[in-house]
Amino acid sequence: MNTTTPLRQDRTDLDDRDEQILLERVARRALINGPRVGDFVIRTTGEVLRFTHDHGDSLQVSIKEQSGSYYFDASGYLDYSGSLDPAIKKSKLRPLPELREGWCWCFHHNQARAHNGVAALIPCRVYEEVGQ
Numbered sequence: 833m834n835t836t837t838p839l840r841q842d843r844t845d846l847d848d849r850d851e852q853i854l855l856e857r858v859a860r861r862a863l864i865n866g867p868r869v870g871d872f873v874i875r876t877t878g879e880v881l882r883f884t885h886d887h888g889d890s891l892q893v894s895i896k897e898q899s900g901s902y903y904f905d906a907s908g909y910l911d912y913s914g915s916l917d918p919a920i921k922k923s924k925l926r927p928l929p930e931l932r933e934g935w936c937w938c939f940h941h942n943q944a945r946a947h948n949g950v951a952a953l954i955p956c957r958v959y960e961e962v963g964q
Contacts, residue, residue: 846950846952849941850938850940850941850950853938853941853942854904854938854952854954857904857905857906857907857908857938857954858908858954858955859908860906860907860908861904861908861909861910861954862908862955863908864908864909866922867883867886867891867922867925867927867957867959868883868886868909868910868956868957869883869884869885869886869891869902869909869910869911869912870882870883870902870910870912870934870936870954870956871883871934871956871957871958871959872932872934872956872957872958872959873891873893873920873925873958873959873960873961874928874958874959874960874961875893875961876961876962876963881893881894881895881896881917882894882902882934882956884900884912884914884916885912885916885919887919889921889922889923890919890920890921890922891919891920891922891925892916892917892918892919892920893916893917893918893919893920894912894914894915894916894917895914895915895916895917899914899915900912900913900914900915901913901914901937902934902935902936902937903936903937903938904936904937904938904952904954905938906942910936920961924961924962924963925959925960925961925962926959926960926962927957927958927959927960928957928958928959928960930958931955931956931957931958932955932956932958933953933954933955933956934953934954934955934956935951935952935953936951936952936953936954937949937950937951937952938950938952
């Protein structure tokens with residue numbers, strides 16, 4: 833997967849306009865340096881989780897790999913809603929040379945209203961937790 837992979841694969845709920853909105857957000861997200869909310873981490877135990885909240889010097893993680901909800905905003909950032917586990921210091925993270933698909937959602941045609949979300953899989957970085 834890369835940052836230009838089409839997001840729509842035989843889907844009827846994601847039209848051309850939604851795909852363009854998502855591709856623009858994916859491009860903005862790619863410009864954000866370092867680990868981001870929604871990226872993956874492989875813990876020292878081998879467990880794979882996603883980052884859920886950025887505290888500046890550390891990132892909290894999800895309780896399971898694909899738990900909670902990640903809203904994809906116009907700036908390219910993800911906002912997480914769900915359960916949180918303790919944080920990992922950024923100094924204990926090492927980037928890996930791979931991307932994984934991470935689930936997120938945004939509003940259909942960028943119109944915020946009830947029952948108007950569309951889900952997507954976007955490219956997310958992968959990090960490895962090092963040390964104790």
